[in-house]
Amino acid sequence: MFTARSNPSVGPRYLTTRLIIIVDASVAEGANCLWGEGLIKAKLFLSESHTMRLGCMIRTYKSRSSSNSSAVHYFEFSTMSIPKLQLRFLVIGGGLAGVSAAIALARNGHHVTVLEAQQAFSEVGAGIQVPPNATRILDQWGLLSRLLDYATSPLDIQFRSYGSGQILSVTPLIPDLQTRYHSPHLVLHRADLLSVLVDEARRLNVELRTGCAAAEIDFSARTVRTVSGHVFTGDIIVGADGEKSSTRNLAQGQDTAPETTGRLVYRLTVNSDLMMTEKSTRDLVHPPRITCWLGPDMHILCYNLESRDVCNVVFSRADDTPTQQRLPGPQLVAMEEMRRIFPHWDEPLRRMLDLAESAVYWPALKGRDIDTWSHRCGSFILIGDAAHTMPPHL
Incomplete structure (x- = not known):
């Protein structure tokens, strides 16, 4: 039983009392809350192996006869200790979503095994933006200081006209965004993240298995059989195997391959030191910022990755390739073709195309609509791109 008593200093000038109870529990078989004047009790019935955390905030409002302000009642809690439940999680997929989920679960005392299909944990791509809502969580995990060894904090985002390069608008990131959300906006290489x-997952004793491509899931028995024949058993299975998820197909019982959005994405990197020697490209590297050019049915995004000494450049345009000729990505594209596609764009862009050695492209994908991200057995869930494949830009 949890008991809370209000602050006795509260007088009759307070008109109403509002109780907010936040419950975080793995399983709550039932809940009963009773409250009255001056004494508030909350009682929750849980199975013996589960843990409950209870927090409560009482906000009181003054009557109309007094000023329009609020006060807070403070409460003392008497709690009983309930043994914590430890579940066995199998996370299929060792990308950003899968490993992040593993860390969150391990931090809460669960046993986690990550099954990665590839022979090593590696991330396809180059740059990634990590906004304040994400860096705040990473900071809570104690990882922000380690990320700053690899990351760059851009000063702002500049939006420019595709032809003239004229600055159309500027979104300040430092100090505006960082001050508002109390956490930085970072850019870094996906592999470094x-x-x-x-x-961190290793430090938390997460079991990391590579070369373990999932071939079959028995949802009732909560087992995963890999292509090599190994069988893993858990209490909860998490499908985090990306946009071309096999676990999504298994859970849905049908092909759920993502669809094309009708847009192509191109990516190239340019040596930062080389760009610093060019007058037209120098300010794209220093001071650090994100630059976005807006054009007819196209846009281009550029930012420097200081730890890798390269500038990450991403192009997006409508896909005019006949459906039957479309290829899965990423595919190499000749630089001559890139210059043909973007012939009249801002001079710094055209110069970067001259400096780049290679580029790749791929069709931007979106997920098919599915009714649920879980399985009726109650022990399987999809997360990340496996659940909601979406293009990198709106």
């Missing part, structure tokens, strides 16, 4: 996450 994954490396920090994998190191």
Whole structure:
């Protein structure tokens, strides 16, 4: 039983009392809350193996005869200790979503095994933006200082006209966004972010298995059989195997391959030191910022990855390739073709195309509509791109 008594200093000038109870429990078989004047009790019935955390805030409002302000009642809690439940989680997929989920679960005392199909934990791609809502969580995990060894904090986002390069608008990130949300907006290489996450998962004793591509899931028995024939058993199975998820197909009982959005995405990187020697490209590297060019049915995004000494450039345009000729990505594209596609764009862009050695492209994908991200057995859930494949830009 949890008992809370209000502050006796509260007088009759307070008109109403509002109780907010937040319950975080793995399983709550039932709940009963009773409250009255001056004494508030909350009683929850849980199975013996579960843990409950109870927090409560009482907010009182003054009557109309007094000023329009609020006060807070403070409560003392008497709690009883309930043994914590430890579940066995099998996370299929060792990308950013899968390893992040593993860290969150391990931090809460669960046993986690990550099954990665590839022979090593690696991330396809180059740059990634990590906004304040994500860096705040990483900071809570104690990882922000480690990420700052690899990350850059851009000063702002500049939006420019595709042809003239004229600045159309500026969104300040430092100090505006950082002050408002109390956490930084970072850019870094995807592989560096994954490396920090994998190191933390190891520190938390997450079992990391590579070369373990899932071939079959028995949802009733809560087992995963890999292509090599190994069988893993858990209490909860998490499908985190990306946009081309096999676990999504298994859970849905049908092909749920993502669809094309009708847009192509191109990516290239340019040596930062080389760009610093060019007058037209120098300010794209220093001071650090994100630059976005807006054009007719196209846009281009550019930011520097200081730890890798490269500038990450992403192009997006409508896909005019006949459906039957479309290829899965990423595919190499000749730089001559890139210059043909973007012939009249801002001079710094055209110069970066001259400096780049290679580029790749792929069709942007979106997930098919599915009714649920879980399985009727109650022990399987999809997360990340496996659940909601979406293009990198709206």
